[in-house]
Amino acid sequence: xxxxxxxxxxxxxxxxxxxxxxxxxxxxxxxxxxxxxxxxxxxxxxxxxxxxxxxxxxxxxxxxxxxxxxxxxxxxxxxxxxxxxxxxxxxxxxxxxxxxxxxxxxxxxxxxxxxxxxxxxxxxxxxxxxxxxxxxxxxxxxxxxxxxxxxxxxxxxxxxxxxxxxxxxxxxxxxxxxxxxxxxxxxxxxxxxxxxxxxxxxxxxxxxxxxxxxxxxxxxxxxxxxxxxxxxxxxxxxxxxxxxxxxxxxxxxxxxxxxxxxxxxxxxxxxxxxxxxxxxxxxxxxxxxxxxxxxxxxxxxxxxxxxxxxxxxxxxxxx
Numbered sequence: 001x002x003x004x005x006x007x008x009x010x011x012x013x014x015x016x017x018x019x020x021x022x023x024x025x026x027x028x029x030x031x032x033x034x035x036x037x038x039x040x041x042x043x044x045x046x047x048x049x050x051x052x053x054x055x056x057x058x059x060x061x062x063x064x065x066x067x068x069x070x071x072x073x074x075x076x077x078x079x080x081x082x083x084x085x086x087x088x089x090x091x092x093x094x095x096x097x098x099x100x101x102x103x104x105x106x107x108x109x110x111x112x113x114x115x116x117x118x119x120x121x122x123x124x125x126x127x128x129x130x131x132x133x134x135x136x137x138x139x140x141x142x143x144x145x146x147x148x149x150x151x152x153x154x155x156x157x158x159x160x161x162x163x164x165x166x167x168x169x170x171x172x173x174x175x176x177x178x179x180x181x182x183x184x185x186x187x188x189x190x191x192x193x194x195x196x197x198x199x200x201x202x203x204x205x206x207x208x209x210x211x212x213x214x215x216x217x218x219x220x221x222x223x224x225x226x227x228x229x230x231x232x233x234x235x236x237x238x239x240x241x242x243x244x245x246x247x248x249x250x251x252x253x254x255x256x257x258x259x260x261x262x263x264x265x266x267x268x269x270x271x272x273x274x275x276x277x278x279x280x281x282x283x284x285x286x287x288x289x290x291x292x293x294x295x296x297x298x299x300x301x302x303x304x305x306x307x308x309x310x311x312x313x314x315x316x317x318x319x
Contacts (some may be wrong), residue, residue, distance in 0.1 A: 013197055019298045022204040026211025026291075033212030037277045040206055041170065044270050047202040048175035050195045051115040053182045055136050066133055070141075073113070073134030076264035078145060081235055082109040086153070088231045101228060103154055104276060104289035110149035111271040112142040112172075117262045119196065120301055124308050126258035134263050136176070143168045167278065171271065206270045209277075210291040213284045217291075228288055232296040236265045240304060244312065254316040258308060269294040 026033055036043070060066045089105035092098075113135055121131040138145075147164040182191045217224055240261050247257045272290035280286035 013200070016298055016302065018200040018204050019207065019294070022207035023211050023295055025204075026208040026213075027215055027218060029208065029212045030215040031213060033209040035209075036205055037209040037213060037273075040209065040270075040274050040277055041167070043202055043205050044171060044274055045175055047199055047206070047270070048115065048171055049179045049182070050191070050198050050202070051118070052136065052176050052179040053188065053191050053195060054118070055132055055176075055179075056183070060133070065129060066137065069127075069130045069133040070137035072130070072260060073138050073263045074141065076260055077113050077134075077138060077267070078109075078149075081239070081264055081267070082149075084235045084239065085109050085231060088234060092227055092231070098224065098285075100280070100283050100285040101224065101288060103280070104272070104286045105231065106150065106153045107275050107286070108267050108269075108272045108289050108293060109153075110146045111268045111275075112139045112146070113263055114266040114268040114270070114297065115199070116297065116301075117259075117266050119199075120262050120266070121259040124258050124305060125255060126262065127253075127255040128259075130256055130259040131263065134259070139172045139176075143172065163279075164275070167275065171274070203270060206273060207291075207294045210269070210273045210287055210294060214288050214291050217285065217288055224285075224288065225292065228292045229296070231289075232293060236296055236300045237303065240265050240300070240307075244307070248312070248315050252316055254312060257312065257316075261304065265300060266297055267293065269297060 085105055086109055089102050093102040093105070115135070117135050118128075118131050120126075122128060143165065146168060150164055182188060211218070243261060243264060244257060247260075251257075269290045272293065273287055276284075276287035276290055
């Protein structure tokens with residue numbers, strides 16, 4: 001009986017179940033979930049505090065532990081992923097009557113990688129140094145990169161760089177600073193035990209209003225949903241397959257391939273949602289890419305875990 005209860009609780013707390021439940025809940029609640037959108041900034045701040053407790057700046061004392069992962073992550077997440085996404089979005093949306101979707105994709109490109117990069121990489125035995133250093137290095141660089149990208153492709157008439165910088169301070173600098181207190185030797189072990197569960201349910205609270213406020217798009221405008229999904233299919237699934245195929249031939253280190261693949265394909269849907277809610281409250285279609293991305297992150301994680309198991313492990317071994 002106890003064993004069955006533990007299995008049930010484990011299932012209910014599983015990452016894929018929680019994320020899938022957020023999508024279902026959003027579709028059920030619809031616009032009633034808008035109250036969560038209003039506090040999404042603060043929810044994400046708490047999620048970032050919890051997500052950064054395992055990061056230590058001491059790992060950056062050795063320059064090689066910083067420069068290589070950071071440079072590689074920048075090229076993959078902002079240059080490669082960003083170029084492919086913007087080209088596809090420009091071809092599909094820029095000169096159409098769906099410019100709101102173009103703006104939504106620019107916000108996704110400007111976003112830092114998703115915090116899920118670290119636990120997803122660890123789950124598949126990726127490189128912890130690459131994923132943590134790349135992630136938090138890019139979060140700091142995003143203080144400059146994100147306002148610059150939004151300014152170049154959207155302009156100050158729609159989004160103020162100064163306000164974006166303020167959001168970045170709230171979502172990066174303040175959480176990283178506050179997370180240092182949780183690294184106290186007496187607190188850290190307890191924080192680490194609950195961090196995974198807390199992060200999953202905080203993201204549940206973020207994804208629910210993303211989907212809910214766009215319920216009409218999901219049900220009434222399948223074409224918009226389909227072409228938005230097409231972009232993420234290309235820049236996540238197809239890009240990952242091509243990248244892994246090349247990497248096993250030119251740089252066959254499985255742990256690095258796994259971590260860099262997640263770094264390349266997973267952007268912060270939560271950040272995209274927060275920016276969309278903050279600056280485009282009257283046009284929820286802007287948040288559609290963030291909503292679809294949140295779903296695709298679930299699908300991609302399931303797909304890539306099977307790809308590693310059945311393809312990458314056979315080529316490079318299980319270790």
